[in-house]
Amino acid sequence: MTPHVAPAVPSPSVTASATPSADPVLRVPPAAPEDAAAYFAASLAFHTDVADVAAALEAGVRGFTVADSRSAEAWEQGRIPGALHLPTAQIPYLAGKFLDPSVPVVVHCWGPGCNGATRAAYALARLGYQVKEMLGGIEYWIREGFPVETGDGTERRPADPLTAPAGAGHCGC
Template sequence: MPGLISEIPPATPQESLQHFSRRLAFETDCSDVHQSQKLGNIDYVLVDVRSYEAFSISHVPGSINIPTRSITEERMSEFPGDTLFVVYCAGPHCNGVHRAAVRLAGLGFHVKEMIGGLTGWLDEGLPLQGINPSAQTDGISCAC
């Protein structure tokens, strides 16, 4: 009798290769963002899509704040069309990052999600910036 894991047969190696390769085209992680910052190899714009209030309290160093609802053709016109955006929100419990990615892609921009968001960044033990970088944003909506 198959176990819980093998009850549904795994994908073929070729299917797995395609699947995980595609995921890497859409995602990056906190560690890779941090490492690229340390090395000065920043070929993307890191965007915090939470509210201005949440961003001002604490955010990932090097990020800019463009709340999801502010991602419009007019707002994004300052960026060249070939800009790669890496977007993040509060964490894996929030789909605001996906709404932001949809808006950016709809405007013709390249976009990746920093999986884990702010929660993932903190889980990695990485520092934040802001008016109170050690504060949690409990009670403050990400409003994304």
């Protein structure tokens, strides 16, 4: 009888010597370029950022739906104009009523310190929706100076110079 041998798990190619680096950045060496390209391509398939969402919405691109996964109280504080309110806990009940399965969903929550958007994206993906998480959430939407809708109308605050370029324009990324 031949013993069962588990298949080898491929490890990322690295271009490092066996000598540990004193440099904390290079203590773990960078991945090989082809591994890095695959990783970053995958990351872009799962994430977008507030600047790209804002640019698409301002240009009138409607190839996706923006879904806000926060609570009703948070939604009332301010939201992205045109966003759909889809609290995470209610996704299994509301997604089929309000989302078109053929249209990708960009989901967000409060900000980078919150994984609510990740949980919402997971719930939507499990239901068969194409989904991306908007990095930075509503916090960075507001901090970068994009419009916010409330019961009193739409407002736009000045951009925080620590999160967005001062003056007109964009960061160029």
